Amino acid sequence: MNIAKEYKDDPELARTFGEAAQRDEAKLKEEQARLERDAATLKQRAGELERQASEVAHNQQMLLRVIVALLSLLVIGVGIAGIIFTHKIAGPIFKMKRLLRQVGEGKLVVREKLRKGDELQHFFEAFEKMVDDLRARQQAKIARVDAIVEKLEADAQKGSKEAEPEGLAQLKRLRSEMQEQLDM
Structure with a gap:
């Protein structure tokens, strides 16, 4: 502008x-x-x-x-x-610990099994085999004691003075104790 x-x-x-x-x-x-x-x-x-x-x-x-x-x-x-x-x-x-304690106490009977699917099955089988072997050994010893007792009783019946009644009683008590371990 x-x-x-x-x-x-x-x-x-x-x-x-x-x-x-x-x-x-x-x-x-x-x-x-x-x-x-x-x-x-x-x-x-x-x-x-x-x-x-x-x-x-x-x-x-x-x-x-x-x-x-x-x-x-x-x-x-x-x-x-x-x-x-x-x-x-x-x-x-836990079960094995309890069973081992029982075997340590002299009970040579395993009545329990592991649950299906549990681990340590092979270990438990080895444990059962060990208990069965101990049991077989114990039965063999009982059989030997039975043989000795029978011989002593036979000698005692024949009138042999070699068999002492106290020794025979001790042997019978030992055999009973060994059998108890197998039956527990």
Whole structure:
């Protein structure tokens, strides 16, 4: 406006200046429109990014929940498996300890078996074989004592003074004790 007042004497210059101003104004309007479109596009992209960020956060929360749930199931599964496996091992060990104590006390009878699926089956079988072997040895000794007792009784009936009644009684008590160990 000030330029139009100052150059009103020179209409050509004023027109040229006016055209240049209009071109500049048109360029500015185009630039403003472009910037407004860019701003709208950027707002749209910002909204999309916010939605994507929200979806990512939601997905991360879901993934975290799934991981926590799976880990919880894994811990519970490992715990249950641990209990089962320890019972399959600890039960037979407890039973073997009690049976070994009984054998140590002289009881040569194994009436118990391990549960199906328990561990240490081979060890228990070896233990049973050992008890059976001890039992067979004890029975062999009893048979020898029986033979000696029969001989002493036969000698005593014949009137032989070699057989002492006290020795015979001790031998019979020993045989009874040995038989008790087999019958317990």
